[in-house]
Structures are given as C-alpha cells and as structure tokens.
Amino acid sequence: MSTQPKRVLVLGGTVYLSQTIARLAVERGHRVTVAARGTSGEPPAGAEFTAIDRSVPGGVDALRGKEFDAVFDVARIPAHVTPVLDALADRAGHWSFVSTISVYKHFHVVSDELHDPTAPDSTDPAIEVYGASKVACENLVRERLGDKALITRPGLIVGPGDRNDRLGYWPLRMAEGGEILAPAPRERLLQWIDVEDYATWLLDAADAGTSGTLDAIGHPIGMGAFLDGVGAALQEQGVIDAPPQLTWVPQEFLLEHGVNMWAGPDSLGMWVTTPEYDGHGSRPAGPAIAAGLRLSPLADTVARWWAANAAAPRLKAGLSRVKEGEVLAAFHGREPDPGLARLDRERRFAVPAPETPDYEG
Ligand SMILES: NC(=O)c1ccc[n+]([C@@H]2O[C@H](COP(=O)([O-])OP(=O)(O)OC[C@H]3O[C@@H](n4cnc5c(N)ncnc54)[C@H](OP(=O)(O)O)[C@@H]3O)[C@@H](O)[C@H]2O)c1
Helix, strand or coil, rough: CCCCEEEEECCCCCCCCHHHHHHHHHHHHEEEEEECCCCCCCCCCEEEEECCCCCCCCCHHHCCCCCCCCEEEHHHHHHHHHHHHHHHHCCCCEEEEEHHHHHHHCCCCCCCCCCCCCCCCCCCCCCHHHHHHHHHHHHHHHHHHHHHHHHHHEEEEECCCCCCCCHHHHHHHHHHHHEEEEEEECCCEECCCCCHHHHHHHHHHHHHCCCCCEEECCCEEEEEHHHHHHHHHHCCCCCCCCCCCCECCCHHHHHCCCCEEEEEEEEECCCCCCCCCCCCCCCEEEEHHHHHCCCCCCHHHHHHHHHEEEEEEEECCCCCCHHHHHHHHHEEEEEEEECHHHHHHHHHCCCCCCCCCCCCC
C-alpha cells in the first residue's frame, strides 16, 4: 500500500512486534518516533528515540504536547496507559492498541466472554492478571479514542525476534534429522500470526483509519499440516533433503513422560492439550482478513525465521535430544539410545528459562 509520510509514534519499539512496526514504518518513509526506556533492545535504524518510563510519575512528560498521525502501543499494565492517553490522545490521528487473545475468559471453547478488567490504575505485572489487565487497557483506549482506536487481539505471534520462540523448535529439530517426536493427533488445531504480517496490517489499518476490536490471528490448521508445512519449507530451502520422520505420540503418553505443552524447557512448542485448550487454536480469522490482514504462506514464515536464526540458533522451547529419545524409546518399548547425550552437547543452542510468560498468547 502506498502511503503519505506520517508522524508515527511507537510506544515500545525496542523489541519484537513493536520494533517490527517501527522498522516497517521507517521503510514506508514515515517519520518514526520510538518511545521506551531503552533497556530491552534497540530502536530500528532510522527511528528517533525518546526516553520515557511509563512506570514513574511524570515519566512520559517528554511526549506531552507532541502530535502524531498514528500511535501504536503494546502496553500490558493499565496504569501505563492513562499517562500516554493524557499526553497524546487529543491530538492523535489514529491509535492502535495491541491486546491479546488472553483477554478471553475461556480457552476450552471459542467464546467472546472477557475476563473482568483489573482496576484502571492497576500496576500489577503478574501473569495471572495478564488478560484482565489487557481488558482494562483496552477499555481505557476505547473510552478516550472512540472511533479513532483500533484494538487488535493477537494469538501466538511468530517470527524473528520472538523471545519465547515457540515456532523455532520445529525447524531446528527437523534440521537435525532422525526420528522426531510429534504430538498426536495430527488434527489438533493451532493458530499463529506472523510478526511481519501483523505489523504490516497494523500500519495499513492506521492508514485506512480502521477502528474497532478484532482478533489478529491466522487460519486454524492441524498440527499435522503444520509440521508437514515446516518440513516442506525446509526442503524448499535446501535445509533437509527428505520429509522429516515424525512419530506421532498421544497426549496422555507425552504428559505422563514429562513433556510440557506450548513453550519453555521440555516442551513441544505450539502444542496445547485437549480439552483444556480446544478453543485456543480455532478462533475465526475472517474478520481480520476482511479488515485487510494478509497472511503469509507458512513456507514464507519459516523461510524468514530460518534466514534470521539459522546462523546463530537459540532454542528457547523444546525437548533435549536425551529427553526426546527417552520418550520415543518408552513409546516403542526399547532402551534409549546412549548416543543422544552427545547430540545435546553438540547442539549449538540451549534452552534457557523463558524470559516472558510461557503461555503468552
Ligand atoms: N508474543 C506473543 O506471542 C504475543 C501474543 C499475544 C499478545 N502479545 C502482545 O503483543 C505485544 C508484544 O509487544 P512487543 O513484541 O513489542 O514486546 P513487549 O515485551 O510487550 O514490549 C514492550 C515494549 O515496551 C517498552 N516498555 C516496557 N516497559 C516500559 C516502561 N515502563 N516505560 C516505557 N516503555 C516500556 C519496552 O522497551 P524498554 O524495556 O526498552 O522500555 C518494549 O519496547 C504485547 O502487547 C503483548 O501483550 C504477544
């Protein structure tokens, strides 16, 4: 989409999604300001940095009186939202707030029932109130900006820069070859949104003046189609020369043998259990697509991820080779392969503790 240069403010802009929004806005020729503490990462080249700290009184004074055509915010704490609204809302052309599908009260069914919001001045960073805090943040933005506000609720965001990187285990593990543990059933639905697709859409939506509240998520696909797609993408890239050798193991067996869902150590990335999360991977993508979201093919998402990570891979979710080998051996009723410890030592990547909530998204 061709756009006129605009004054764009990204509240955040030093990591992952907000950094991608800022980078793409610079690439579109906008005048981009990134406002953050500057402790988490770097603003993209070409963006101007304004130091703010939303957690202290007067911490956003540097923004007061400024004017922006489009503002993007990723805040998680309600008390961080009001000061920026006070400073900027009256003169902002469009306000895009990034929420989360964790605002929905239920994960076992697809339902639009929300958590009760926390207090609008809550400063509680606890993961237990993440969804309720985002509901409160959404309400503050909606009340102040009305039809200038677009609130989007992403599910799992995947792509380069993801600090939990639930996607990355699969291409990295497939690149190693051998028998690969996969969570049955193949039909288990999952969803994601590519960070680049999401940021592109938010910029387009600001240009179009889109308002309202929308989920930001791709179409549900089965775990089988997903893993086949990752394998096919790696074959296309020349990373592997044959389809990955997947062994599908039922959920009960995985849980009994200490395999975790979703993220972090001893997990199978992106896998969630049934029936507790049956609504988690099957929210409708149609409304966001009707509002302009364009979804990359999985092959492109994997290719971008691989290009960004292959040179220095960092495994942030997934199983060690020893753990995977033990589970597969138990499943087949045979002894584990003692050589797997060597493969773990040779891995160029390690599983650190997750830095942000395991189950975010
Ligand atoms: N990752 C997922 O799969 C997922 C899924 C669903 C929803 N979400 C939502 O998507 C968004 C992701 O945003 P993101 O990728 O940009 O990561 P993020 O970790 O939410 O980024 C927070 C940004 O805000 C800044 N910040 C934090 N505390 C601040 C403070 N006190 N004052 C000023 N700035 C502060 C940080 O920079 P400094 O630390 O440098 O200040 C950083 O740039 C979030 O809204 C998250 O809730 C994520």
